[in-house]
Structures are given as C-alpha cells and as structure tokens.
C-alpha cells in the first residue's frame with residue numbers, strides 16, 4: 489500500500505521492484521529452445537504419448553527431383569549397408585545447389601560466408617512433420633508467452649504457431665558453415681526459425697544463437713546424439729551461426745515460424761491477464777498506476793521493446809501491428825497494460841533516430857514520471873486516442889513520451905552478439921527487399937490519476 493507520508497518513496501520502491509521482476513523474467517525467458525527425438529525402426533504414431541520418454545520417431549525419408557528423375561533416401565546414421573532400392577545420401581548431397589544468402593538487397597554466393605548446399609521446398613518433400621511430435625507446440629510454449637484470453641474457461645491459451653517448410657540444407661566437411669547472421673524478416677507475423685537436423689553422422693556444425701550478451705550452443709558434440717533427430721528454434725532477429733562441419737554431412741530441414749490464431753482464438757479475441765508467472769510485474773504496474781503521484785496529469789508512457797520486429801517501410805498503420813507478434817517480455821508488458829484496460833499502441837522506430845532523439849538515462853526518466861506536471865503529455869494523449877482507428881501517427885509522438893525503461897543497446901542485425909569478425913554489415917539468409925527489422929515501442933495512454941479506474 490502507498491504510504492500517505494512518503495508516497496514518492498513508496499512508488500520508487502515499486503519501480504525498483506518492477507525493474508527486478510522484469511530483469512528476472514528476462515533472465516529466465518527464452519530466445520531459443522531445442523530438443524531431440526529418438527529415431528527407431530517400426531515406430532508408429534500410436535507410440536507417441538507423453539508417458540513414453542524419450543519421444544520416438546520413425547526413420548525420415550527425403551524425396552527429391554533431379555531434372556525429371558524422382559529420387560528418395562531414408563536417413564538413418566545407424567544404417568551402414570547401402571540400400572539398392574533407394575538413392576544414396578551422397579546423391580542427395582550432390583543434387584543440392586550451392587546456397588546463397590541475402591546482403592544489401594541481393595542474393596549472394598560467397599563460400600567465405602556460407603558454404604552449404606540447398607534444395608528449395610518446391611523440389612523436395614519428406615514424411616517428417618514437426619507437428620506430429622509436439623515440436624511446434626513446444627516452440628509455442630517456449631517462445632510465445634502465455635497470454636490468457638477472455639472466455640468461459642480460465643485456462644491460459646497461447647497463440648498458435650505455423651511452421652512452413654522452407655529449405656533442405658547440407659553443410660558438409662571439411663568446411664560447411666554459415667557465418668553470424670540474422671534470418672530475413674518475412675512479414676508481420678514472422679517471428680522465428682526452426683532447424684531440424686536429420687540423423688546423419690557428422691562432427692562440428694554446432695549452431696550458436698546469441699541475444700544481448702547471452703549465448704547458447706546447440707548440436708554441440710558433447711550434448712547430442714547423432715542418431716536422433718535434433719531440433720532448434722529461435723527468434724529470427726537473434727544472431728546465429730553454423731560452425732564448420734569437420735566430418736560427414738549435416739543435413740537440415742529449415743522452417744519459417746509464424747504466429748497464428750490458436751484454436752478458439754478467433755471467437756475469443758479479448759486479451760486478459762497473462763498467466764501467474766507474470767504476476768509480480770502485473771502487481772507492480774497496477775500499484776504504480778494506483779499511486780496518485782504517478783503521471784498525475786496523465787500522458788503517454790513508453791516501453792522500449794527488447795526484440796526487433798519485421799517492418800515494411802511504405803506507410804504502416806497501427807492496426808497492422810498485431811500484438812500477437814510481440815516476443816518475450818514485450819508481449820508480457822503489452823498484456824499487463826491491456827489487462828488493466830489501458831490503450832496500448834505499438835509503434836516502430838528506427839533505433840537511434842527517434843525524433844527529438846535525446847533520451848535521458850533511465851533514472852531521470854523514472855523520476856520525471858512522478859514529479860513532472862505532464863500537461864503537454866495529457867493533451868497529446870487525448871489527441872492520440874483519436875488515432876486509434878488505424879491511422880498513421882508520426883514520430884513527433886515520441887517527443888511527448890515518458891520512458892519507462894532503457895532504450896535497448898544498438899545491435900543492428902549481424903553486428904552484435906557472437907564474438908567473431910563480421911565480414912559484412914548484415915547477412916540475412918535470403919534477400920528480402922520489402923521487410924527489415926526495427927525496434928518497436930509500446931505507447932501506453934495513461935489517464936490523469938483522478939480519471940484512473942483500475943480493475944481489482
């Protein structure tokens with residue numbers, strides 16, 4: 489409860505608690521996840537139950553075409569004898585084309601940056617489907633925070649995930665690799681990439697993924713079994729690299745991950761309180777808004793999103809930036825303010841070039857939330873409400889925002905986290921002219937304290 493004698497001190501304490509809760513959430517929150525499936529002869533779908541551990545999978549078969557010839561091979565590194573009714577793994581490798589990558593608007597072939605083979609989704613198919621083994625559900629659980637929706641049942645529902653098969657890649661010894669890059673943004677609902685490593689015998693070829701100084705290694709020699717199917721999913725704005733393959737062929741299926749409506753989502757569109765692990769943040773924000781000294785005259789409270797998002801440069805509109813595309817803590821903060829029934833806008837900004845760009849340090853900003861007579865902010869907030877029908881709002885709005893957290897450190901795609909020399913400024917996995925990654929801000933319209941009616 490806020491003390492009458494020292495309201496400011498109490499609110500400052502709440503801010504410190506909120507900061508701690510957010511830091512804790514981010515430390516434990518994932519930007520990548522992975523797992524494995526044991527490959528077994530004679531496995532059927534009926535064997536796939538949660539009581540059976542490890543989860544088992546049949547031997548994957550890849551079908552592809554070379555010209556007008558159809559070919560197929562079963563991939564299983566425990567099969568050493570050649571099978572004369574099938575094509576060989578070496579044939580699959582040979583039939584791949586050299587893989588390119590996107591840089592400055594062009595698809596480039598340069599083996600110093602990417603040395604790999606590729607088959608496009610149109611020229612191969614496989615009986616392996618990540619939906620069948622709970623991989624897509626696991627990705628939704630790990631990478632999309634649970635946001636409850638209004639409905640008869642109180643259970644937390646999540647956004648759905650669509651995994652779209654994209655390429656088959658082969659990274660072969662002695663030096664198959666892909667230097668640090670981020671994956672090309674492919675549209676508003678695109679949030680991640682899924683890599684499925686098929687069960688082949690290879691050495692090296694670890695996948696390193698990094699975000700904000702945290703780094704994780706997958707397919708690491710000590711930690712995975714080559715005869716399993718191993719999978720890794722990550723936010724596609726996180727920098728990642730494939731280390732050189734030193735023996736054998738590393739064969740992967742890659743999928744683009746998009747957010748979609750979950751079952752029942754279309755008929756229950758109202759966002760509600762997120763699940764209980766977000767409660768410490770919810771409580772602090774609610775108590776802050778309950779304090780009469782917090783943004784006494786109302787205004788716009790800004791939260792700098794931590795992740796980057798695909799944006800299009802030709803006139804984008806508020807209504808197009810679905811909250812369901814938010815990742816990690818960004819989604820949580822959005823959901824909390826919405827659960828408190830405040831209007832939250834999602835607006836992109838060019839990192840480092842916000843109009844009126846002088847953003848003071850966090851302490852000054854936070855103090856000003858309590859002390860400043862934000863009459864100008866209130867006016868702007870009223871104006872801002874009128875734009876709530878999907879109209880473009882210019883960057884002038886940022887001049888009136890009270891920032892709630894630090895602006896994220898600049899890590900332009902491809903220049904940030906993995907501590908290796910970057911040969912170029914930006915390497916997408918394919919060129920894409922329409923979309924780029926941009927930071928976003930959540931802009932919360934805060935009414936004057938006398939007008940605030942908070943849900944209990």
Ligand SMILES: O=C(O)CCC(=O)C(=O)O
Nearest residue numbers: 671683695730740742917
């Ligand atoms: O194969 C992998 O582990 C990652 C490949 C990758 O980063 C890509 O295809 O963009």
Ligand SMILES: [Fe+2]
Nearest residue numbers: 670671728917
């Ligand atoms: Fe990639």
